[in-house]
Amino acid sequence: MSTSLRAQVAVVRQAGGPFHVEQADVAAPRGDEVRVRMVATGMCHTDLVARDGFPVPLPIVLGHEGAGVVESVGPQVKRVRPGDHVVLSFNSCGSCPSCAQQAPAHCYQFMPLNFGGLRAPDNSSPMTQEGRILHGYFFGQSSFASYAVAREINTVVVDRDLPLELLGPLGCGLQTGAGAVMNSIALRAGQSLAVFGAGAVGLAGVMAAKALGASQIVVVEPNAGRRELAQRLGATLTIDPKASADVLAELRERSGGGVNHAFDTTGIPGVIAVAVETMLPGGVLGLVGVSPMDAMLPANIMSLISRGVTIKAILEGDADPQTFIPQLLKLYREGRFPFDQLIGKFAFSQINEAAKASEDGSVIKPVLVF
Structure with a gap:
């Protein structure tokens, strides 16, 4: 049976404060969840807005443009397998009228599911430090972490020959x-x-x-x-x-x-x-x-x-990530969506430098590489 894994995580402890790179335990996936070993994650303007005071609970692990390799899956997962290369996108309930019409960006629970930092409905977190909760479910992923737990609904399987280090920003900014x-x-x-x-x-x-x-x-x-x-x-x-x-x-x-x-x-x-x-x-x-x-x-x-x-x-560009991200990747393969020209890479330990580069405009789309 899969158990908790120790991960590096970037924690925001006070509004407007820096990212603190620390250790945390990431729980095994349950239900419809998947646990992903992060290869890289994009830094989005929304991450910086949340760091600087947009109302999210603290302490929190942000990040919502993750890309990595599936390490394990919960018992209800049907489509995703360990070893799959994946891009993580926004969370949605999957059952409201919008989600039922393949419009998850208009999910009736969009705000709590993406900005609440905890699982619904039990308000638990897959991330802890010495038994204390870290809000580790930002956008259903909290991908500023070397391991993260997402849900099958916001996990998009991609071809293994694609450059996984570049793909995270497709989950939010580029999709939008x-x-x-x-x-x-x-x-x-x-x-x-x-x-x-x-x-x-x-x-x-x-x-x-x-x-x-x-x-x-x-x-x-x-x-x-x-x-x-x-x-x-x-x-x-x-x-x-x-x-x-x-x-x-x-x-x-x-x-x-x-x-x-x-x-x-x-x-x-x-x-x-x-x-x-x-x-x-x-x-x-x-x-x-x-x-x-x-x-x-x-x-x-x-x-x-x-x-x-x-x-x-x-x-989120009124997109369904499960169909729209593959559409963008097809354009990328054809040379018609060269988003790699926007990306500047940083080591995960340089997360605060990446944030500064995003804010001063010297890098268009920072990507943190593990």
Whole structure:
């Protein structure tokens, strides 16, 4: 019978504090769970937001873009086997009306299952230190750990010839950006798109738009290096908002009057106000950025009605990871989703350095390697 394993884990003990690399015990999987030996895990903006005060219980092990090899499985697991190479994604209940319609990103229990840090319904944790609970079920995985317990529902089996060290970010950030364009906005070939913010999520949207055959891809981004990378990945036009006297006027002029759709990854109300006005009639604005808790939509209602535009709030790219991650991997194999160009690798012991690189913009998508 499988027993607990000792693991290295990165613990957040106080809001705004650093990650502490420590030892913890990771329990054997039960029920529909799988225990995974982590090979690598992406660092997402959501991890940093949670570290810095977004309401999660403490102490907690964050991380929700894990990739690794299955070590053992619980008795109810049917699809995943020990030795499988896997990518871990977000948690969902599997039984609510949304989940029943293959829309797990809209699971009725999304917030408690992903941000509660504990199993449902018994509020236990697979991670402990000297018998004391660590909140070790963030997004149903807590992958800032050399071993982690996830559920079969958020474990995606991938081909063994793929570079497992690179695949973790597909579980959240890249899935969110690509899914926003492909699923939520439902961009069609020949349409145009404006992307505000060229971080990992925004650039995933750029790659998805190119793969779909967009006629024009506009990227608004203040970082020169990211604007250059956006152009290499498919952007046809870039705008530096710091150098522009009027971003909306410049975008309209240089794009030929506006774009069909827009995608905001910044969460900044003033940027969203511009994005709303860039769209031609019938457009969809996708929102994925983390805004201030008291932020309101800065939009003129009659302008929206007169153009028939839609504002779409997006979680996890409206994706079902079990089908969408393989779809992205197919595009990657075809050379049409080169997400490896976004990744910078760090040893797990350098987790605080990776966080700093993410925050100062020197690395687009840090990946911690065990």
